[in-house]
Structures are given as C-alpha cells and as structure tokens.
Amino acid sequence: MEQMQVKGKQKSWRYVMSLLLMAVAVIAGGQRVLAANAADAAVTQKKPKVYMEQTEVTMYPATTKTLKLHGASSKSKIKWSSSSKKTATVKSSGKVTAKARGTATITATYKSKEYTCTANVTYGTHKTSDGMKYKDTEGSFGHTGRWFKKSISGGKYYFTNTDGSAVYFKVTGSKYVNVNFVSKISAQTPYFAYSVDGGNMKRQLISNKKISVGNTKTHYVRLVIDAISENENRWGEAGVGIKSIKPVTSSGAVTAITPQNDTIAFYGDSITQGVRALNMALAPSGTSATHSYAWYCADKLNMVPYFAGYGGSGIAEAGCFNSLHNAISSFSMGRKASSYDADVIVFEHGTNDVHTYGDIFINEYKKALQMAHKAHPKAKVMVIIPFTQIHADEIRKAAAPYKKWCTVIETSSWRLSYTDGLHPNTSGAKTAGKNLAKTVAAKRKAS
Incomplete structure (x- = not known):
C-alpha cells in the first residue's frame, strides 16, 4: 500500500515538472518570435539609400539654408526646384534663400525620383x-x-x-x-x-x-x-x-x-537738422542729421528718432519749411502729416524768432505744445531752452501750465562747442545729445 502511494506521488511530481518545462518552452518560443518581429521592424524602418536629410525647415526672410540629398552619387545630377520662388528660391547646390513669408516645397529630382522638403518662411x-x-x-x-x-x-x-x-x-x-x-x-x-x-x-x-x-x-x-x-x-x-x-x-x-524700439520725436530748426555739424559749409556737405544732437540723444537712449528739423524755422518764422505749427500738422503745403506713435517729443525752437516776443511768442508756443500733446497724449514733452538762451523766460512761462507732461530742459551749463557760435559741431552735438538723453531717461524712469 505504501509502495503504491509513493509511486503515485512520483507520477504527480513528474507530471508537474513536465508542465513547467512546457511553459518554459512556450515562453522561450514567444521571446524568439518577438525578437524576430523586432528584427523585421528594424529592417523595415531602415532609411532608404537616397533620402532628403531635412524634410521640413523654418526660415526667416533674407536668410539661407543648404539642403542635402543623402546617398546621391553625383550632386551634379540632382535637379533642384521651388514651388514658390516668391517665397523661397533654391540653387543647383541645394542652397535655399528665403524671400517672403509663406510656404514653398523644395524638390530634389534624382534618377527620376523626387525628394521634397517643406520650407516655412516666417517673421522673426x-x-x-x-x-x-x-x-x-x-x-x-x-x-x-x-x-x-x-x-x-x-x-x-x-x-x-x-x-x-x-x-x-x-x-x-x-x-x-x-x-x-x-x-x-x-x-x-x-x-x-x-x-x-x-x-x-x-x-x-x-x-x-x-x-x-x-x-x-x-x-x-x-x-x-x-x-x-x-x-x-x-x-x-x-x-x-x-x-x-x-x-x-x-x-x-x-x-x-x-524697428521695434520706442520713438523720440524732434521738432526744431537748423540745429536739430544738423546744419554745420560737419563744417562751415551751409550746404549738404556741411550738414548731417546723423551728426546732430538729436541723433546722438536717440542713439544714447536706444530709441528711434523722428526728425522734423528745418533750417531757419521757428514758432513764427517759416525758414526752409514752415513754422513749428505747420511742421506738426503738415508734410508740405498741400499734404497733411500722417500719424505716428511717439513716446517722447522734444521741442528745440526759438533761436530764429528774433521778431516775435512777449505774449505773442508765449501763446504761439503754448499752441504748439497743445497740438503735440493732443496728438500724443501719453508722450513726455521736453522743451529745450535755446543754446543762445533767447526766449528762455517766455519758454518757461509757456510750459508752466503743463508740468504734468511737459519738462523744461535748461542748457546754460552745457558748455558746447560750435562751428559758427550758433550751430554745435560734432563734438558739441554729442555733448548736447548726452545731456538731453540723461534728462529724458530720468523722466521716463520716474513716471
């Protein structure tokens, strides 16, 4: 009896072991199948012998990028083309030049087959x-x-x-x-x-x-x-x-x-225009806007200058253009000035108003200030006392009612150098621009 029980247990044990061995075999076989499938997938995902290295690129206008057709035995046999030459052009070397915002398909034709790259030209x-x-x-x-x-x-x-x-x-x-x-x-x-x-x-x-x-x-x-x-x-x-x-x-x-920088506008006379900034010639050879106090001030502030400087002009004097009022409102005799955004406005006027004094000058100056403020209510307005100090008291009186948005810039201590005793030379213009920029920056920071 005991022998029969022992034999039964042995059979049961052999049966369990056989089941375990079968399970191991099934798992191993499955792993071999998975491995084989993975190998097959790797083969199918392998890149072809010839292909475009980049199938999509993003570019800014007036920039270039060179595309490459990998695996091509002879570059001279590749024919490149663009679906939109207004958007992007391509040379025989694969060099793409972006020209305007849009999308262009760049195609490389090699041995009768086409390989493409999408060129997206966008703004930056x-x-x-x-x-x-x-x-x-x-x-x-x-x-x-x-x-x-x-x-x-x-x-x-x-x-x-x-x-x-x-x-x-x-x-x-x-x-x-x-x-x-x-x-x-x-x-x-x-x-x-x-x-x-x-x-x-x-x-x-x-x-x-x-x-x-x-x-x-x-x-x-x-x-x-x-x-x-x-x-x-x-x-x-x-x-x-x-x-x-x-x-x-x-x-x-x-x-x-x-440019995306803030704008500073300058309304003035020949000094703003840059007359005689280079030399004594009262002509283009001696004049330079990029050597004026206005240019150096804007450069110091990293701002965009808007120039309205005309030789001989003033609050009432017309000069080579017209009076300040007309410079604010008009581009010419028959053309109104277009609107623009200004963050700071500078007046440099009074030197040429040798025939206008007292209340007439003050009221005309006030009118110009009001015009500028109405057109640019958020802008800070700065009024420069003429370097000769002419009309200094009248300018202070004209600006006094508008202290919330108007600042008088005193200039008597600036010690400028001149070409003719009136117009700053390049060195004097740099000094004036630096001094003005310092005041403008302080006022903007305080607001």
Missing part, C-alpha cells in the same frame, strides 16, 4: 549692435520718419523732404546693394548715410547708389536721408524718394525690417 525679431531691435515685415524696406507716397518720374514712391527720415532692410547673398533714388531737387545733391549691423554710419551722395555690406551673409542695414539743401523748397515738396533697393547679385535677397 532680430537685434543689432547699436541696440536696435527689428522685426521682419513685407516688402523690400521698412521706414520711419516723414515719408509719404509721391508720384515722380513716372512712378509712385516713398518720398521725404526731411533730413533724418530712415529706411531699414535685410540683405543676404550679395556683397553690394543698389539703392535707387529718385529726387526733386534744384540745388546741391543730397547725402544719405547708412550703417550695417549697427556699425558706424557711412556717408555718400545719393548719386552713388551702391553700398557695401561686406560679404554674402545676412546683414541688417539702416539708411538715413542725411542732408538735403536748405535752399530747396521743402514746403513745396522738394526732396528724395526711394525707387528700389536691390542686391547686386541675382541670387541675393533684400527684405523689409522695421
């Missing part, structure tokens, strides 16, 4: 070494200042009769850019000035349209109409226009950018 923001912050925008250039559309020489172009008006653009793929000007002038040839990537301003006549950006990489250009002769009839719309801005090479691209 960019900074330069002079503290300016730019944003991409439509067109070939952005602009600030007193520009308006004018029909001239058979076309309609952006045009200005004011020194200091500026345009901005970005260029890639070309060492040189041609700025094609149109003009309505009867006196001397005007000057323009430009900087590349926030560097020092370079100055040349508008008859010399070619400017250098250094190399074919992406660069940011700031171009300023630097000097128009005071002898021009600005009130009758004498001035300079921009016909086109184009790269010298066909593969290059020029696109528009606009």
Whole structure:
C-alpha cells in the first residue's frame, strides 16, 4: 500500500515538472518570435539609400539654408526646384534663400525620383549692435520718419523732404546693394548715410547708389536721408524718394525690417537738422542729421528718432519749411502729416524768432505744445531752452501750465562747442545729445 502511494506521488511530481518545462518552452518560443518581429521592424524602418536629410525647415526672410540629398552619387545630377520662388528660391547646390513669408516645397529630382522638403518662411525679431531691435515685415524696406507716397518720374514712391527720415532692410547673398533714388531737387545733391549691423554710419551722395555690406551673409542695414539743401523748397515738396533697393547679385535677397524700439520725436530748426555739424559749409556737405544732437540723444537712449528739423524755422518764422505749427500738422503745403506713435517729443525752437516776443511768442508756443500733446497724449514733452538762451523766460512761462507732461530742459551749463557760435559741431552735438538723453531717461524712469 505504501509502495503504491509513493509511486503515485512520483507520477504527480513528474507530471508537474513536465508542465513547467512546457511553459518554459512556450515562453522561450514567444521571446524568439518577438525578437524576430523586432528584427523585421528594424529592417523595415531602415532609411532608404537616397533620402532628403531635412524634410521640413523654418526660415526667416533674407536668410539661407543648404539642403542635402543623402546617398546621391553625383550632386551634379540632382535637379533642384521651388514651388514658390516668391517665397523661397533654391540653387543647383541645394542652397535655399528665403524671400517672403509663406510656404514653398523644395524638390530634389534624382534618377527620376523626387525628394521634397517643406520650407516655412516666417517673421522673426532680430537685434543689432547699436541696440536696435527689428522685426521682419513685407516688402523690400521698412521706414520711419516723414515719408509719404509721391508720384515722380513716372512712378509712385516713398518720398521725404526731411533730413533724418530712415529706411531699414535685410540683405543676404550679395556683397553690394543698389539703392535707387529718385529726387526733386534744384540745388546741391543730397547725402544719405547708412550703417550695417549697427556699425558706424557711412556717408555718400545719393548719386552713388551702391553700398557695401561686406560679404554674402545676412546683414541688417539702416539708411538715413542725411542732408538735403536748405535752399530747396521743402514746403513745396522738394526732396528724395526711394525707387528700389536691390542686391547686386541675382541670387541675393533684400527684405523689409522695421524697428521695434520706442520713438523720440524732434521738432526744431537748423540745429536739430544738423546744419554745420560737419563744417562751415551751409550746404549738404556741411550738414548731417546723423551728426546732430538729436541723433546722438536717440542713439544714447536706444530709441528711434523722428526728425522734423528745418533750417531757419521757428514758432513764427517759416525758414526752409514752415513754422513749428505747420511742421506738426503738415508734410508740405498741400499734404497733411500722417500719424505716428511717439513716446517722447522734444521741442528745440526759438533761436530764429528774433521778431516775435512777449505774449505773442508765449501763446504761439503754448499752441504748439497743445497740438503735440493732443496728438500724443501719453508722450513726455521736453522743451529745450535755446543754446543762445533767447526766449528762455517766455519758454518757461509757456510750459508752466503743463508740468504734468511737459519738462523744461535748461542748457546754460552745457558748455558746447560750435562751428559758427550758433550751430554745435560734432563734438558739441554729442555733448548736447548726452545731456538731453540723461534728462529724458530720468523722466521716463520716474513716471
């Protein structure tokens, strides 16, 4: 009996062991199947011999990126094309140049097969070494200042009769850019000035349209109409226009950018205009908006200057343009000024009002202050006492009722250097700009 029980237990044990062995075999087999499936998946996921390394790229206008077709035995046999040349172009090397916001399909055709990459061209923001912050925008250039559309020489172009008006653009793929000007002038040839990537301003006549950006990489250009002769009839719309801005090479691209910095507006006379800032010549060769106190002040504050400086003008005197009231309200005799955003407004007037005194001067000055405040209610208004100290008391009286938003800038202690005893030279303009910027910064910080 006991022997039978022992034999029964042995059979049961053998049965359990056999089941365990079967289970292990099933699990092992399953793992082999999984491993085999994984190997098969790895084979199916392996990249083909020829493929586009990037199937989608994001770019900013006037930038480049080179695409590569991996595995192609001969690059010369690859044919590249773009579905939208207005958005992006591509060279035989696979180099893509972004031109305008949008989407383009870049196709590489190799041995009758097509390989594609989607190029998304979008807007971005960019900074330069002079503290300016730019944003991409439509067109070939952005602009600030007193520009308006004018029909001239058979076309309609952006045009200005004011020194200091500026345009901005970005260029890639070309060492040189041609700025094609149109003009309505009867006196001397005007000057323009430009900087590349926030560097020092370079100055040349508008008859010399070619400017250098250094190399074919992406660069940011700031171009300023630097000097128009005071002898021009600005009130009758004498001035300079921009016909086109184009790269010298066909593969290059020029696109528009606009500054995002705050704006400081300057309403003044020849001192704001920069007359005789360079030398004694009462002409464009001696005048420079980019060497005026206004330019140096704006540069110190990293602000965009809006110039409305005209030689000989004043509260009542017309000068080469017209009186301050008309400078605020009008671009010319028959054209109203367009609106713009100003964070700070500076008045530099009174030097030329040698025939207007007392209550007449005070009331006219008040009227100008009220006009500026109405147009820009949030802006801080700064009024400079003329460097000669003429009308100092009257200006203080005119500004007194508006202390909440108007500040008088005293200048008697500035110790400026001049070319002719009236107009600051470059050194004097830098000193005046630095002193004014210090006061403006303090007032803005306190608000």
